[in-house]
Amino acid sequence: MTLLQFLLILRARYKVAALTFLVTVAATLFISLLLPKQYTATSSVVIDVRSPDPVAGMIMPGLATPAYMAxxxxxxxSDRVAQRVVKLLRMDESPAIREQWMDAMEGEGDLTTWLADLLKQKLEVRPSRESNVINIEFSGVEPGFVATVANAFAQAYIDVHLELKVTPARQSATWFEDQTKMVREKLEKAQTALSAFQQKSGIIATDERLDHETAKLNELSTRLTNVQAETSDSSSKRKSAGNSETLVEVMQSPMINMLKSDIARLEAKHHESNINLGVNHPQTKRTETELASLRRRLASETRQISESISTSYEVGKQKEKELLEAMESQKKRILELNKERDEIAVLKRDVEAAQHTFEGVSQRSAQTRLESLSAQTNIAILNPATMPTKHSRPRILLNVLISIFLGTLLGIAIAFMLELGSRRVRSSEDLIQAIDLPVLAVISSRPPQKIPKQLGPVAG
Incomplete structure (x- = not known):
């Protein structure tokens, strides 16, 4: 269909199209004037996604995502918020509303759920595109009621949001309290086991006692070394006891040296007496007697020194044996202390692990307890709803403009439907399409024009 055909159809059917247009606009205007006036109240809430949590002290990463606003x-x-609005406004306690519910539902279902569904039908929530503000709109026929319901939805939303935040914290707090009791019992058992073992073994400071016992072992080892050196020296001297005069103790003994000096002096005197007085002289005999006495004393002193060396060797051997036994006993004691220290170290590690676990669980329990008692939320009412003074529906001007557009389209559509139901030839294009033959001439439907007199036929 060409534009010329379209315009020809509209010119032929303009009365039907105009009538349809006028009826549509008039009906829209009439209905808009008859519809009851609807009022809309808006309450705005703002969500703070940047401030840290007052208990945890950190910003939750999920708060800044687009899904959070959705x-x-x-x-x-949700039904939960709508039902809380019903409870906040005590709508379920109104006898008139209950009577309406009985008439509508015949007592079936729940009144609170029915009212919540009715409220949700007139609720519209619009989040801002570039901010964290959410507008809560509620429509109705009573200006005061719609403002009250809009504010109630904002408050109910804050309450439900706080419940959704606090309820898991309360459950976690209860669980952590049970866990705290369990880890406290484990800690007490570990401490009791450590105390019982310390009392049984008599060990308080294992490291200090072990150091003391180790020092005693070192002291015994030093003493054993000294005794072994003395015993070895005594053994060497004992082997050379056949020649007592060569012993150092004999050679360095003042008594023996004095006796040797006296013997030498008496021997010289005896030799002189033998020469001058004779062998049988009383003085010579006396000198011999003194000399024999001195030699006996020298032999006795030398023998005593040799015997003292043997005694020292025996005593050294005995001390060496005793020190070896003492060292073996001390080594066993140290090994027992090491074993006890290892057992105490294990028990102490058990106590430390239980203490660490108890502190961690106690800290988390305290935090969840604070979260469960929290009355703060990151949502606040930005602009409370006020009673509207102008109705929001019906929008007469908008409805008229829409009816003009729809009436125009409807009039054109009806004109074309009528044309298609009774097709007419209104142009040469229509004739060509109808008979599929070329058009030789077009006779105009306009009346012929009169020829001016001055342009008439010229006489021959």
Missing amino acids: TQVDIIT
């Missing part, structure tokens, strides 16, 4: 919109439009 979740908040779903919470506002």
Whole structure:
């Protein structure tokens, strides 16, 4: 269809199109004037996604995601929030509303759920595109009621959001309290086992006692070394006891040296007496007697020194044996202390692990307890709803403009439907399409024009 055909059809059917247009506009205007006036109240809430949590002290990464705002919109439009609005406004306690419910539902279902569904039908939630503000709109025929319900939805949303935050914290707090009791019992058992073992073994400071016992072992080892050296020296001297005069003790003994000096002096005197007085002289005999006495004393002193060396060797051997036994006993004691220290170290590690676990669980329990008692939320009412003074529906001007557009389209559509139902030839294109033959001439439907007199035929 060409534009010329379209215009020709409209010119032929303009009365039907105009009538349809006028009827549509008039009906829209009439219905808009008859519809009851609807009022809309808006309450705005702002969500703070930047401030840290007052208990945890950190910003939750999920708060800044687009899905978080969509979740908040779903919470506002949820049945839980709507039912809380019913409870806040005490709508379920109104006898008139209960009577309406009985008439509508015949007592079936739940009144609170029925009212919540009715409220949700007139609720509209619109989040801002470039901010964290959510607008809660509620429409109705009473200006005061719609403002009250809009504010109630904002408050109910804050309450439900706080419950959704606190309820898991309360459950966690209860669980952590049970865990705290369990880890406290484990800690007490570990401490009791450590104390019992310390009392049984008599060990208080294992490291200090072990150091003391180790020092005693070192002291015994030093003493054993000294005794072994003395015993070895005594053994050497004992082997050379056949020639006592060569012993150092004999050679360095003042008594023996004095006796040797006296013997030498008496021997010289005896030799002189033998020469001058004779062998049988009393003085010579006396000198011999003194000399024999001195030699006996020298032999006795030398023998005593040799015997003292043997005694020292025997005593050294005995001391060496005793020190070896003492060292073996001390080594066993140290090994027992090491074993006890290892057992105490294990028990101490058990106590430390239980203490660490108890502190961690106690800290987390305290934190969840604070979270369960929290009355703060990151949502605040930005602009409370006020009673509207102008109705929001019906929008007469908008409805008229829409009816003009729709009436125009409807009039054109009806004109074309009528044309298609009774097709007419209105142009040469229509004739060509109808008979599929070329058009030789077109006779105009306009009346012929009169020829001016001055342009008439010239006489021959």
